[in-house]
Structure formats: C-alpha cells, structure tokens
Amino acid sequence: MTIASGRSLVLAAVAALLAGGCASTAEEEPLVPAGTIEVAEAPKWRGIVSSEDEDRLERLSESWTAALDEARAKKFTGAIKAEGELLDPDAALPRPAPSPGPYRCRMIKLGTQDGTGTPFNSYKPFFCYVEAEGDLLTIIKQTGSQRPAGFLYPDANETRLIFLGTLALGDEEAPLAYRENPARDMVGVMERIAPFRYRLVIPWPQYESKLDVIELMPVTPP
Numbered sequence: 001m002t003i004a005s006g007r008s009l010v011l012a013a014v015a016a017l018l019a020g021g022c023a024s025t026a027e028e029e030p031l032v033p034a035g036t037i038e039v040a041e042a043p044k045w046r047g048i049v050s051s052e053d054e055d056r057l058e059r060l061s062e063s064w065t066a067a068l069d070e071a072r073a074k075k076f077t078g079a080i081k082a083e084g085e086l087l088d089p090d091a092a093l094p095r096p097a098p099s100p101g102p103y104r105c106r107m108i109k110l111g112t113q114d115g116t117g118t119p120f121n122s123y124k125p126f127f128c129y130v131e132a133e134g135d136l137l138t139i140i141k142q143t144g145s146q147r148p149a150g151f152l153y154p155d156a157n158e159t160r161l162i163f164l165g166t167l168a169l170g171d172e173e174a175p176l177a178y179r180e181n182p183a184r185d186m187v188g189v190m191e192r193i194a195p196f197r198y199r200l201v202i203p204w205p206q207y208e209s210k211l212d213v214i215e216l217m218p219v220t221p222p
Helices: 003-028 051-058 060-073 077-082
Strands: 101-110 120-122 126-133 136-141 146-154 161-169 185-194 197-203 211-218
Touching: 051 060, 051 185, 060 077, 060 101, 060 197, 060 211, 077 120, 126 211, 136 161, 146 185
Parallel strands: none
Antiparallel strands: 101 120, 101 126, 101 211, 126 136, 136 146, 146 161, 161 185, 185 197, 197 211
C-alpha cells in the first residue's frame, strides 16, 4: 500500500465516523419546529409588582427629566452638580447588589407634585440596613417617621435591582406587606454609582416629590 492510498483510507474512515456521528445525533435529538423561539424566564419581580408601580418604573427616565428640569429652573443647578454621580441618571455601573450590613443613608427629594414648594431637598443622614433573606436582599430605613422597607429583586438589566417595598410610618413596629395598602407601596431601582457607593431611586413617589434618591454608603467598622 502506498502512502497516498493509506491517507485516502484514513480520510475515508474519518468521514465515515463524522457521518455516523451526525446521523446518530440527528436521530437522538428531536428537531425544533421552524419558527420556535426560546423565551427567557421573566424576572421574579414582574409577577409581584402592581400595574401602578410597573407604570412608574416604565416612566423612570421621564421622572428623572421632569424632576431635574424643575430643580434647575428654580436655580438648584449648583446643588445638583455638587452631588456628582448621585444625581446623574446615566451613572449606573455593573454589580448593583450592596453587601449586607449597615449603611449611612441620605435622601434627596427632587421636583414637586403640585408645582409649589422647594424642588430640591437634601435631608440629614440616617442609618439603614441591608440584609440577606433567602436568595434576596432586603433594605430597611431604621429610624425616622417615614421608613421605607422592602426586597431587592434581580432584573434583566444587570446594572440594577428592582426594589418593591412599603413605607412604615410613625411608631409602627413593622412595615406592611407589599400590595397590602396601595397608598404605602413603593417601587424603585437600586444601582451602584461608584466603588462602595449606591443609590435607591424611587420614581413618582406617592408623596411630595417627582423623584426620591437615597444614597447608601457602607458604615466602616471602628
């Protein structure tokens, strides 16, 4: 047998194996009907959120624009710039999940709901806490007369988590369950805007403003 004929036999054997493998695969794997599209599973929060809060989320960009425009029109441009990434609508970075633990939090309310009042209000810092509960994170404001609390859900947009929660008032010992009282429900997005700096953005809140932004900075142990 010549070298050329030997190579021909090897190539023929390889071709036969490939053909056999293809035939076996074709027999074992069912054909996908033409036009079939694989649909990704919807994020869990979409099966929980109310239609009103879903609408608020869909109009998040509109909330940013309206709130910032109103504040700038009332001469708060310098105050907005001083906050840097915190009040930049496009500042979100990957990996938005905050680590469990205590945080120093601060709220800024932008815009007004009826055109009266101050469209830029920055409040004194307070303490809030992020905790792991099962496969989700929770966040709660620990002090004050108005205390947001709720769950953070993964989203298809990997630069944000979806916040679904409620507002505890006064001396209430525990927040209501989400959708127990629609007037207390809250929806928002958790984003990372810098190393160890996060924000919870609440579009079209139920009271006072057009947009609430809560800054979160981890508390460093002494």
